[in-house]
Amino acid sequence: MNHQAIFKSFSQLTDIPELEWHYLKSKIKWHSVRKGDLLVQAGEVSDRIYFCHSGVFRMFYLKEDGDEFNKSFVQEGQFFTSYSSVISSIPSYFAIQALENAVVASFTYKVLLQLYERHHCWEVVGRKLIEQLYIKKETRERQLLLHSAEERYHLFLEEFPGLEDRITQYHIASYLGISPVSLSRIRGQLSCKSLI
Amino acid sequence: MNHQAIFKSFSQLTDIPELEWHYLKSKIKWHSVRKGDLLVQAGEVSDRIYFCHSGVFRMFYLKEDGDEFNKSFVQEGQFFTSYSSVISSIPSYFAIQALENAVVASFTYKVLLQLYERHHCWEVVGRKLIEQLYIKKETRERQLLLHSAEERYHLFLEEFPGLEDRITQYHIASYLGISPVSLSRIRGQLSCKSLI
DNA sequence: CCTAGAGATTAACCTATGTTAATGATAATG
DNA sequence: CATTATCATTAACATAGGTTAATCTCTAGG
Structure with missing residues (x-):
């Protein structure tokens, strides 16, 4: 391998x-x-x-x-x-x-x-890896506290580029902390907006 | 000192x-x-x-x-x-x-x-401190995703014993991600329940 | 003792999101 | 080609929590 x-x-x-x-x-x-x-x-x-x-x-x-x-x-x-x-x-x-x-x-x-x-x-490797994990967690906490579901969807698109086409909306919604129905509504509104 | x-x-x-x-x-x-x-x-x-x-x-x-x-x-x-x-x-x-x-x-x-x-x-100290911070963040993320505002209030009481008497409800509500009014409602319901 | 100010509660109303269920679209399978 | 399964969308209704504002309680200062 x-x-x-x-x-x-x-x-x-x-x-x-x-x-x-x-x-x-x-x-x-x-x-x-x-x-x-x-x-x-x-x-x-x-x-x-x-x-x-x-x-x-x-x-x-x-x-x-x-x-x-x-x-x-x-x-x-x-x-x-x-x-x-x-x-x-x-x-x-x-x-x-x-x-x-x-x-x-x-x-x-x-x-x-x-x-x-x-x-x-290896101590340096271990410390830096956990530091990266910590920063990710902090970012996630900030997103959950500060942003609306719609904003979190955009942040998801930025953070995991391309992933929206590899996984189902069920999994994205579950990540955002909303229902798949609610995510579909958000996406619906977005495509309307982009038509204007 | x-x-x-x-x-x-x-x-x-x-x-x-x-x-x-x-x-x-x-x-x-x-x-x-x-x-x-x-x-x-x-x-x-x-x-x-x-x-x-x-x-x-x-x-x-x-x-x-x-x-x-x-x-x-x-x-x-x-x-x-x-x-x-x-x-x-x-x-x-x-x-x-x-x-x-x-x-x-x-x-x-x-x-x-x-x-x-x-x-x-000191590497051990540094790594363990950041590990502790990471576990706290992970706990917090779990609470925000998995629990309702009322459940998060109970978790707050457990995690910061005594703190509810040192800080105002404004600060507690802000930690829970809800408004002070909503926190007051939750506390109101709780004291009703405990009367039964 | 009286008053002002801060914090907590309560009520009325509003909005975002959840739940359920029906409908559509797409892709895989016989 | 027809059928089924999976996923996404949409609608109707329910609910948690937000917002605003009025009221209540308590404490510190004059």
């Missing part, structure tokens, strides 16, 4: 010595995932960090009454994981599901902790 | 050698802040990490139309900062304001970066 995309993502954060990269490479597992498969189930402790090589994933909460809320999407070239489950060994609050057939790479948190002890560069 | 509370908070995360702690202590500044004062202004780049010794702070977004949204509160014994502003040197999206007269300690991000280079323990 081709490790180059992962190496590129890591080495954008800090310099990784050849020897260190070689070690990590030996610990990476590759998985093929089919559309609909769950990589992480809600309520289950997860211990792996994933890298999306191809495909689209969603991370979603499931309410007791069956309602789902998409918290985020993952596209090619991104790391993803149920971070709080992994670092605290607690059951994941959310599930991760493939919305297309996909290929992912992964390594365990145990390996990451070993890396931290092996070489300083 | 008394550094003990800060030391305790740090050393819960990992062992800090005496020499390292001594160095950090020399870099810490103390500030007295009066009720209403802004520690960080929206649109301004911030470079300090704060520790709340006494008092209550709010972190809030300001919309163009003057609407405010409280994103979080800080009470005694907590670290706080405009993290994305500090690490990326970008203008802070939100402001930090004292809701009571307060005393805080602070050090700069530059000092934190020096610490990272000095000793491995």
